[in-house]
Amino acid sequence: MNKDNKNRKQEEPRVGVFICDCGSNIAGHIDCPGITEYAATLPGVVFTRENLYSCSEGGISEIKKAIQENDLERVVVASCSPRTHQPLFSSSCGEAGLNPYLFEMVNIRDQCSWVHMQDREKGTEKAKDLVRMGVAKSKNLEPQEDIESSLVNSALVIGGGVAGLSAAQSLSGMGLKVFLAEKDTELGGNLRFLNRLGPEDLDAREYIDTIIDSVANDPDITVYLEAEVQTVGGYIGNYDLSLKTREGETVEHKVGCLVVATGAVPWKPEGLYGYDGQTVISQMELEQRLKAEDFQAKKVVMIQCVGARDEHRAYCSRICCLTAVKNAVLIKQQDPEAEVHILYRDMQMYGTDKEQLLWDARAMGINFHVYDPARKPVVENRQVTFDHSLLGREISLNADQVVLSTPLVAREDSSRISQMLRVPTDQNKFFLEAHAKLRPLDFAADGIFVCGSARYPATVDEARSQGTGAASRVATILFKDKLISSAIVAAINPETCVGCMGCMDVCPYQAIDFDPEKNICFVNNILCKGCGNCASTCPSESVQLRGYKPKQLMAQIRAAA
Amino acid sequence: MLDVGRHPNIELRAYTEVEKVAGESGNFTVTLRKKARYVDEAKCTGCGACVEKCPTLVPDAFNEGLGNRKAIYSWFAQGIPSTHTIDVEACRVFSGKKCGICQKTCQADAVDFEQQDQLLELDIGAIVVATGYDVFDPGRIPEYRYNDLDNVVTAIEFERLLSASGPTGGHLDRPSDRAISAEIEDLKKQLKKASRLLANQEKKFEEKSPDFYAKYSAGAYPDDTERDKWAEQYEAQLKLQDKIEVLESKAAGFSTAKKLAFIQCVGSRDHRFYPFCSGYCCMHSIKEAIIAHEHDPETQTTIYGMDIRAVGKGFEEYKVRGGNNSNIEYKRSRIAEILEDKEHNPILVYEDTKTGHIKRDHFDLVVLATACAPNTNNRQLADILGIEISRFGFFKTSTANPIDSSRPGIFICGCSHSPIDIPESVAQASSAAARAVQSLRTADKAGKAVNM
Incomplete structure (x- = not known):
């Protein structure tokens, strides 16, 4: 359904601009009718409309109608924050047949009506500037397709203590296949050595044996004892792993996600x-x-x-x-x-x-x-x-x-696992989660999770609920048919890249690799989060971030002057 | 919050209560009461035009009553859903007065004074309880005089004072000082009114009030009731002016709170109230002290507690850093009582455990780290859900299945489980989601087996 304006190749794209009043939130403090009039004078703009609420059902249907009736090739909405509303507007463009990546958002609420509440005139002038910049950028946007990739419906759990066992139990209970790698001779972790547990005064061995039994008898869980994970390649949805088994054989599996539950040891x-x-x-x-x-x-x-x-x-x-x-x-x-x-x-x-x-x-x-x-x-x-x-x-x-x-201290092999999975550890060599408060079980890298004392010393019930929690985090990914990610990723031009690897150093997601044969770097689209560090580092402009290419940003900057 | 609000698989039912739960795991029938907001959710865009025009002020519960909100309101600015609600207790229309300004203002035609509560019945497979906790009312501890001393506040009140979007814009204005500033404002309004009355009299008698009063005092107008009244009004105005002057000179000496004390275990680890430890309060006191110090580097804080329980990842390091870099001193003690001096400075009386001497420390502001009390509705909800409550008043779980309630298909997370901090709550919430999915699959398999 993309409008690839072949028939109008030489002409400028047709831009529609929508100015949102946000009730009185924007219109109460800056001159929205004035901005709308101004937008109509900008080169390329063929349609303008002021909406009371662009995000309301009425506002959205007006945008869609305008796209179809006026053959709009770019849509600019000047309203609130893209954090909250960009997905709604760009997907609405998609529904009207315009490539969603040909949408540009301008924030005249946070950046104008809110911060310049006391100065209507200057706030309005700034809003006009921002709209002009948005329009200029929009004309240089290119259509993109979301990146789709397949998902393997299984997970690897590393570590067979209470956290790892709980994760495995729960993953299987939710219908996923599980491979559990334990490097010791039996499952159970530290709990095997403990005596009594919890306010109920349970026998630790009985407690862990019940869980071990359910895991060992579960047809969807494959347990490898005295096993070592040797290599992990690939990325979220498609990890390739090789394990060395007790018998010294190497087995290979493909899994969608990884759970690190390697525990800790008493010092x-x-x-x-x-x-x-x-x-x-x-x-x-x-x-x-x-x-x-x-x-x-x-x-x-x-x-x-x-x-x-x-x-x-x-x-x-x-x-x-x-x-x-x-x-x-x-x-x-x-x-x-x-x-x-x-x-x-x-x-x-x-x-x-x-x-x-x-x-x-x-x-x-x-x-x-x-x-x-x-x-x-x-x-x-x-x-x-x-x-x-x-x-x-x-x-x-x-x-x-x-x-x-x-204290419990991190295992000696935590550094090896950290390097193998490319996930960080903290100053105490415990694994470092993506966000201490909001994402305690996630790594910054998608598809890899952590639970139990591998993250930080935990009591039995904490380790158990974290294990189950990590399983839940895996399910949020693997319950889907396929992985869909934004097209806003970096791309490296193989013609101009000289393989200096500067981009690799600044990539926080390890999304860039080096091809020694061709002597160039290349981006893994699934791992790339579109932060743009690489693009601003590359000395030859060989790395460009889609949606934020130099010509797009320069057009926006020039329009500011 | 925003992600949940926008998620295609999540239907939010805010302002709604569970009335009845029938059936069993995998096949519950839940009756919900969707309370009338008197605003149509489908139409309201959350623009807030109604709030601007509403004439009725109510103490703002979100700001712990430290500021005001209107009778039509949203709980806080970024709340999800953004639908507004009319406070029936406060709204003029509901007390039979003429108003309806919000209805006239609303361009989306969303205000509906006729709206009724709705009963909904939903088929549900599994239930997650995440009803949180109540903050302990420190007024119950007589020796801390929370209800009498202005400059003794709870940790949540302190959070609001410290918040840039809070009632003081993030400056630590002391409540006693804020009360005097409010009184000055009020007196000035009265003065304005009094001046208007005098102006009328001056016009009527074509004479300035001071000149008249001088003659009046000398006995120039015996038996003149009209002039008696004028004199009375003039005296009242002089009194007001004096009062304002006194208060303003007092207010000139006000400064923000710089010497802070935090008292830990207020209502926790105390057999009169809650024997348990609330877990997170040591950390939020340290956090608040560090933020106060960031806001004003002259801030000095003392944290009085029995143990400082910095047990989470990075917490101990944070505590030590607070002591080294943010002027925080940790004192092992249990505060015996709080007194106040003439300047409304709270005085803490306690035994210095190192020397064994009774000490008195003076502060600008005292913050009470209040206990995480079980939600007062827990018992009622437990009856509705048919689940057990622990000896501490939270929902009962076990070491074997730390997220499962006593009834299959119902799961517990967060502070309805026990007092826990944010990372542990988030981990439990994920865990509860996994347990819910597992229970659905188990119920599904069982159902299929029966059908065969």
Whole structure:
């Protein structure tokens, strides 16, 4: 349905301009009838109309009617923000038979009536300037087609802990095929080593076994144990991966999306507080002793934040206070005569059940003492000595068992996975999500997601709901028949590109690759987000961003003068 | 919000309440009450012309009552949908007075005073509950005197004061100072009115008021009731002028709040109210203090809390950075009470846990980090949905299935689940969506099996 104006090749495109009053939002502060009159005088403009609301049903049908009745080849709407209304207007152009990419929007609300509310005359002048610039650019626009690509209906989950298992369960539950790669000999992750869980006091092994069973018996989930993901190529919707299996074979699969659920590991406090794995142990070791019913100590002192919230590891590991209090309660339950002390900086028992556990622990007679991180406790001869911040004096506690609460740290291979998938990690080597608040489970790169302690230490229920959440994020992509993306992407002219690779350095999406045979760079349309960094970097104007080519932008700039 | 509003597969039913849920997972029948807005959603374009013309002012709930809105309103400027609503309690038409200006103003002919509530019945496969929480009313803590002390505000009120689009344009004008400024405005209006009355008298008697009053005071007009009245009016005006002068000299010394205190765990971790920790308040106090410092580098903040719970990704680092770069001091304590000095400066009384001494610190403004209280409607909604409530008043879930309610096909996320922060809420919301899809497929398979 594109109007490729072949019959009018030499002539200027016919432009229609629509000026929106936005009720009184625009017309209340600038002279919309005046702007409309002015627009009609611009070269190429064959039709103008002022609308009360261009976005209303009436306004849209007027635009469509005008396109058809006046043979419009470009449409310019001067109204509100393209962020909110560009999709509506350009798709409406498409419905009237005009290529949607031949639409140009001018924002005379945010940039004129709102910011120049006090100066009607100058606000109006600026609106005229912007309309003139928009018209000039529109005449240089070119028709484009949306980019379509296929989607493979399956996903790879890397990591078989509670987050990865939950993701796999949920993906399969939604009807997608799943490949799950676990590098260990069995599924379950850290939960295999834990003892009791949650306010319901569940057995950790039973808990994770139930989930493992459902995954292992699911015909839509293929589990690879002792497997390593070797290479991942391709892009959203079409990743090619190769796995090395337990048997040493290489298997290849095509998947649409990837979920990173590689977890984290408890840090070993080597060299701190006389750690010996006997009388001074880590919280994880205590957990295992309790699980094995091999714990008899009468006087227990736990020290929180060992190796965390310090100059080496600035972060708080979120789950260690909970674990300490949980285990302290277990010790008290099995032996009410036992004396348990927890030395802490801040008790991080956030939320409902954790804080309740803290109250319960206090009621049971577990002792909590604040210590000053500037003057760390000293462990010597089965005694822990520290400055008690609340009492203002030094205290010594006898301890036949000292327990050090250490943080979860990123896995050593997180850098390798980060490089292989081309996704970032943060300063602590945890995977870095696209947006800390709004997109906690997404990577900036489309089609790859993260959940559980690979992102940041998480409790069991958090890891489980994040795993399910990541599955949901995958479904938003793979539930569609095909991937449709905007045509506003960069293109490299192979004739003029000299292969300097300057564009590759500035691309935040790794969308540009180098072809060593032809000695040129090329853009992957699916990965490109149309940011334009490459186009402004290229010294030879070989990279151009569609819809924002130099001739289009220059026309707009010249019209400003 | 915008994405949801524009999504082709999402039908928004704002201003609507669930009345009844029948059926089971995969096949619920839900009865909704779409409350009358008295504005036609199909016609209203959200232009706001009606708001400009509406003559009735109401305290603006979105701005925590710190500013005003009109009787016809949208909850806030960028709200979705942009359809406006008439506040029946405030609207003149609904109290039988003559008005209807909004109806005359509306070019889209959207105002409809006859609109009625509508009952809708929908066939629904799965339900996600995301009804959020209530902010704890700190007026319930007598020792903090929230209701009596102007310069003790809640964190949300502080957010509005700090907001560039809020009632003070982002400047930390103290509520006590704002009250005096408002009083001056009010007195000036009265003065204007009084001056008009005097002008009439001056015209009538062809004499200036001061000259007349001098003679009157000397006893020049005995038994002249008309002149008695003039004298009375003149005295009233002098009084007003004096009052304004006093207040204006006071107001000349006003400055924005620079010395701030935040009190953590207001209503949380407190067995009189909520025993649990509200999770996110430590971080929003730090954030607010950092923003206040960005706005005015002279800002000094003290955060009083039992523990500073900076447990999320990057939170501890943010807390430390706030202390290093934004003049924030963290003090371990539980504030015993709040007093006030003559200049309306709040005084915090507490035990310094390091020295064991009782201390009194003076501030310009005190912010209460109020608890995340379970939504007051949770119990009612739980009854309608047939789901359980936890001992804390939120909807009950389990460690095994952290998003599932006690009834199949109904899922819980966000602060209706428990007090959680934004990243965790967003992750839970995605999770709830996946659980909903899974439950639909399970129900579908079960249905097919029965049919076979």
